[in-house]
Amino acid sequence: MKIKSYRFQQFFSKFSVYFILTFFALVMIFPFLYMVATSLKIPSDTFRYPPRMLPQDPASITMTGYEKPLPLYFVEINGQKEKYALAKSNIKIGTFAPPNDVTKTIDRFIDEVSPTGGADQKTVSINGKEEKLFDVIVDGQTVSMIQISQTTVGEFIDPQDPSKKVYQNVRLSDPVESVNAHAENYTKVLELNNMGRALTNTTLVTIFVVLGQLITSVIGGYAFARLKFPGRDTLFVFYLGTIMIPFVMLIVPLYQLMVLIGWTDRLAALIIPWIFTAYGTFLMRQHFITFPKEIEEAALIDGASRLQILTKILIPASVPALATQSTFTFLYAWNSFFWPLVIINVGNEKNHVLTLALNVLRGRASDTPNLILAGAAIAVIPPLVVFILGQRFFVESVASSGVKG
Amino acid sequence: MVINPRTEFLLKISMVWRGIFSLLTFGVVIALWSGILTSELALWLKILLTVILITASIFSAIGAGQIYRREHSGRMISLVIDYLAFVACSIIALNTGEVFIGIDALGETFASGLPYLGIVAMGYFLGVIDEYYTQKKQLWGESSLKVVSRWVMLGGFVLFIFQVGAIDGILYFLNKLTQPLGILSVAGIALFGFFMWAIGRSESAVAMHSKTNHEQILSGWLFLSPNLLGFLIFFAGPLVLSLYFSFTDSDAFSTPNWVGFANYAKILNIQLVSLAYPEQLAKEVVNISVYDEVGRFTFGNSGILFAAADKYFWIALRNTLSFVFLAVPLSVFPALVLSNILNSKLPGMKFYRALYFMPSIAAIVGISLVWQWLYNATIGYINYFITLGIEFWNNLFNLAIIDPKIQWVSDEKTALLAVVLIAAWQTMGFNTVLFLAGLQNIPGELYEAATVDGAGNWDKFWNITLPMLAPTTFFVVSTTTIQAMQVFEQVFILMNPPEGPNNSTITLVLYLYRNGFQNFKQGYASAIAWVLFIVIFGLTLVQFQQQRKSSIYES
Numbered sequence: 001m002k003i004k005s006y007r008f009q010q011f012f013s014k015f016s017v018y019f020i021l022t023f024f025a026l027v028m029i030f031p032f033l034y035m036v037a038t039s040l041k042i043p044s045d046t047f048r049y050p051p052r053m054l055p056q057d058p059a060s061i062t063m064t065g066y067e068k069p070l071p072l073y074f075v076e077i078n079g080q081k082e083k084y085a086l087a088k089s090n091i092k093i094g095t096f097a098p099p100n101d102v103t104k105t106i107d108r109f110i111d112e113v114s115p116t117g118g119a120d121q122k123t124v125s126i127n128g129k130e131e132k133l134f135d136v137i138v139d140g141q142t143v144s145m146i147q148i149s150q151t152t153v154g155e156f157i158d159p160q161d162p163s164k165k166v167y168q169n170v171r172l173s174d175p176v177e178s179v180n181a182h183a184e185n186y187t188k189v190l191e192l193n194n195m196g197r198a199l200t201n202t203t204l205v206t207i208f209v210v211l212g213q214l215i216t217s218v219i220g221g222y223a224f225a226r227l228k229f230p231g232r233d234t235l236f237v238f239y240l241g242t243i244m245i246p247f248v249m250l251i252v253p254l255y256q257l258m259v260l261i262g263w264t265d266r267l268a269a270l271i272i273p274w275i276f277t278a279y280g281t282f283l284m285r286q287h288f289i290t291f292p293k294e295i296e297e298a299a300l301i302d303g304a305s306r307l308q309i310l311t312k313i314l315i316p317a318s319v320p321a322l323a324t325q326s327t328f329t330f331l332y333a334w335n336s337f338f339w340p341l342v343i344i345n346v347g348n349e350k351n352h353v354l355t356l357a358l359n360v361l362r363g364r365a366s367d368t369p370n371l372i373l374a375g376a377a378i379a380v381i382p383p384l385v386v387f388i389l390g391q392r393f394f395v396e397s398v399a400s401s402g403v404k405g
Numbered sequence: 406m407v408i409n410p411r412t413e414f415l416l417k418i419s420m421v422w423r424g425i426f427s428l429l430t431f432g433v434v435i436a437l438w439s440g441i442l443t444s445e446l447a448l449w450l451k452i453l454l455t456v457i458l459i460t461a462s463i464f465s466a467i468g469a470g471q472i473y474r475r476e477h478s479g480r481m482i483s484l485v486i487d488y489l490a491f492v493a494c495s496i497i498a499l500n501t502g503e504v505f506i507g508i509d510a511l512g513e514t515f516a517s518g519l520p521y522l523g524i525v526a527m528g529y530f531l532g533v534i535d536e537y538y539t540q541k542k543q544l545w546g547e548s549s550l551k552v553v554s555r556w557v558m559l560g561g562f563v564l565f566i567f568q569v570g571a572i573d574g575i576l577y578f579l580n581k582l583t584q585p586l587g588i589l590s591v592a593g594i595a596l597f598g599f600f601m602w603a604i605g606r607s608e609s610a611v612a613m614h615s616k617t618n619h620e621q622i623l624s625g626w627l628f629l630s631p632n633l634l635g636f637l638i639f640f641a642g643p644l645v646l647s648l649y650f651s652f653t654d655s656d657a658f659s660t661p662n663w664v665g666f667a668n669y670a671k672i673l674n675i676q677l678v679s680l681a682y683p684e685q686l687a688k689e690v691v692n693i694s695v696y697d698e699v700g701r702f703t704f705g706n707s708g709i710l711f712a713a714a715d716k717y718f719w720i721a722l723r724n725t726l727s728f729v730f731l732a733v734p735l736s737v738f739p740a741l742v743l744s745n746i747l748n749s750k751l752p753g754m755k756f757y758r759a760l761y762f763m764p765s766i767a768a769i770v771g772i773s774l775v776w777q778w779l780y781n782a783t784i785g786y787i788n789y790f791i792t793l794g795i796e797f798w799n800n801l802f803n804l805a806i807i808d809p810k811i812q813w814v815s816d817e818k819t820a821l822l823a824v825v826l827i828a829a830w831q832t833m834g835f836n837t838v839l840f841l842a843g844l845q846n847i848p849g850e851l852y853e854a855a856t857v858d859g860a861g862n863w864d865k866f867w868n869i870t871l872p873m874l875a876p877t878t879f880f881v882v883s884t885t886t887i888q889a890m891q892v893f894e895q896v897f898i899l900m901n902p903p904e905g906p907n908n909s910t911i912t913l914v915l916y917l918y919r920n921g922f923q924n925f926k927q928g929y930a931s932a933i934a935w936v937l938f939i940v941i942f943g944l945t946l947v948q949f950q951q952q953r954k955s956s957i958y959e960s
Contacts (some may be wrong), residue, residue: 077840249644
């Protein structure tokens with residue numbers, strides 16, 4: 001009995017663990033799912049309430065005698081739902097009743113009735129209220145009736161047999177819809193607003209920054225880790241101290257520096273200042289310092305130069321560290337927004353990077369969230385792919401940086 | 406020691422060169438201040454150039470003497486000066502040839518070259534296949550596939566270079582170099598390069614009595630030099646400049662005027678006055694031509710009015726601090742809980758860890774756009790979920806809770822909260838991973854011992870996990886705080902206008918951006934940056950004290 005309850009407890013605790021984890025996982029992942037799903041929708045679908053995830057299109061059918069394809073709706077016939085085409089909308093139907101018994105109602109199209117007495121319409125007084133009279137044809141006979149209410153309906157026809165007609169309210173009818181992903185939103189958004197160029201620019205900037213940072217931080221890290229020279233350790237402490245300094249401290253003087261050398265509005269301003277990094281140098285130094293010294297000394301005795309040792313021995317053995325560093329830099333360069341916003345003019349669209357283009361798109365396409373979110377997906381998905389590829393190195397490295405810090 | 410005549414000659418001209426260089430740099434300094442060389446230079450730039458040139462001049466003179474005495478320090482000085490000048494000339498040459506700004510043109514052609522990069526990638530994969538097969542079995546003799554791979558890669562790259570217009574680019578570069586400055590810099594490259602070679606040769610090293618540790622010092626500085634120069638130019642230098650600008654009225658384009666502490670005085674100019682009655686108007690108690698009301702605290706029949714010369718700075722500070730005090734706990738506490746769960750050895754934990762990490766790597770701009778639609782008051786998912794939740798509870802317990810229909814970003818009460826939620830969502834996973842690493846570093850024996858002593862899970866968490874995790878907690882809280890203090894991008898994208906309804910989301914960095922880059926009051930913006938830095942520093946210091954107090958169990 002006791003064992004059984006222990007087992008139950010185990011099961012329950014496991015269940016609640018996975019429940020909490022899954023709940024948070026859903027919270028984390030939901031905005032991404034929403035982004036991708038919405039980016040594949042048509043605009044009207046994005047403004048729907050209640051919202052729904054899957055992109056769906058209203059279905060339609062081409063019928064002889066009609067110029068445009070007719071939208072399909074569900075129509076209830078004898079308790080069964082059937083797909084009918086909407087042939088005509090905005091048909092007004094009135095509900096009429098004889099003045100002496102308002103419960104005996106009858107529905108007629110508005111254009112089938114005419115005011116009793118023509119232009120000089122007759123009225124009747126019911127409970128002290130004046131009501132207008134209409135001539136309604138009932139079973140071939142004209143009867144004067146008052147109008148109780150009026151609705152607007154659509155004329156739905158059976159696609160197989162156009163003579164079968166049903167009238168019902170269009171807004172309350174469920175449209176026939178099919179799941180349909182509009183991938184062309186992506187090509188549309190790339191053409192719109194120069195997003196294609198922005199994507200190229202971001203790619204270019206990211207490649208240069210990643211390569212540049214790798215080179216400077218690998219050789220710098222190597223110097224800090226392995227070469228003894230006066231002032232090295234003081235300088236290293238100085239490097240470490242600057243990691244904590246927030247970037248906004250630098251933004252004004254860096255801007256003026258760019259003005260001075262004429263790089264405002266230039267992609268070079270997004271690249272050159274960012275290829276020198278104290279943090280990357282620190283990471284590479286931490287990595288190289290773990291490398292056994294003996295191999296290097298042996299190579300030195302064999303007459304290898306420092307550069308040869310670095311390129312032939314250390315770099316090939318450091319692929320995981322380099323991958324981590326590249327992933328970090330990639331994310332940083334790809335996602336950066338504040339500096340491009342400051343240095344690249346809003347009007348100079350040919351030098352916009354993705355984040356800037358998104359900022360412009362947000363104002364320009366506010367009535368088409370599908371396009372905005374397609375643009376967001378173009379900016380968000382490449383880092384996710386890089387993350388998934390480099391995940392193993394990356395997450396571990398973040399973890400270790402925290403422990404050391 | 407026998408020194409061959411060639412080396413002797415090279416050393417002699419190196420010495421002469423050092424002397425000439427010393428005089429030359431000194432001459433440039435004189436020209437600079439007498440106004441012959443260039444007329445319009447910012448004062449700070451003039452001073453900087455003078456310091457650099459004078460230092461170079463003095464060291465060059467010393468170097469000449471040391472080479473004469475065959476002291477090795479002369480060779481070191483020579484190499485350093487010539488190397489720096491060589492780098493400077495190369496940069497000037499590249500800049501004159503418009504290589505740096507030519508990257509823009511690459512943006513135009515780069516996309517068309519991508520297919521050829523595809524060929525390069527194909528070549529690479531051929532190489533990978535080859536490696537795979539040579540590991541499996543020696544199938545195709547001496548890896549002929551490797552040769553093919555190399556050629557394909559090379560061919561693809563050449564085609565790529567050709568396609569992106571490198572030929573035109575090089576011609577353009579050479580054409581631009583024929584300007585006076587270009588010719589001068591190329592001459593400089595040749596000159597400095599030659600003397601670097603002359604004194605760097607191993608024969609010269611021997612003649613100058615070089616030791617192995619000298620070579621190590623030289624290669625150490627050489628290896629560090631790209632990084633260090635970039636660091637000085639783009640980080641340390643600007644940091645000092647920022648401090649200088651904060652004491653000026655700089656507007657980014659004209660010569661800045663020194664204004665002393667005026668910027669700081671304006672920021673910090675505040676008044677606290679007591680009110681006779683809570684609704685008393687601000688103009689009755691403070692000089693409203695200087696001060697604006699920021700807020701008032703009322704208690705009973707009296708109150709205190711808080712007025713400041715720069716009202717928006719204090720609103721921004723209030724908003725930023727509210728943001729920090731909301732966003733940091735919201736992204737740290739769930740992370741702590743989740744990391745403790747993830748630390749269990751159940752299957753699938755790595756998968757969850759990766760999922761939680763995803764938000765922190767996505768572009769904030771993109772993410773904020775997504776959340777903007779999630780927050781939409783009429784069609785957004787967040788209000789929809791709230792509505793569903795309320796309906797569920799109402800049906801379950803027969804209640805009549807009214808759906809609040811929160812306006813999120815357009816309501817001043819919830820606008821900042823909306824930003825907080827995004828930030829918390831985005832940093833929570835990152836913090837979880839950090840905590841998880843900290844947890845995995847706690848020795849298991851501690852828990853085993855506690856189990857033997859009959860401690861429950863809760864006791865263990867409280868008495869082992871938390872104290873042992875204190876260093877990690879400090880790291881997590883302080884980095885999250887530093888990040889949160891600089892909140893800008895989420896606000897800028899999510900809010901329209903970024904200040905939010907009734908300035909409810911104006912933050913310090915946003916205010917800095919407004920001042921520095923929309924009104925171009927860059928001196929004032931620099932002062933804001935330094936105040937921000939001091940606030941961040943203070944918060945970190947407080948956290949550090951807390952951590953030291955609480956980490957009594959450590960080591």
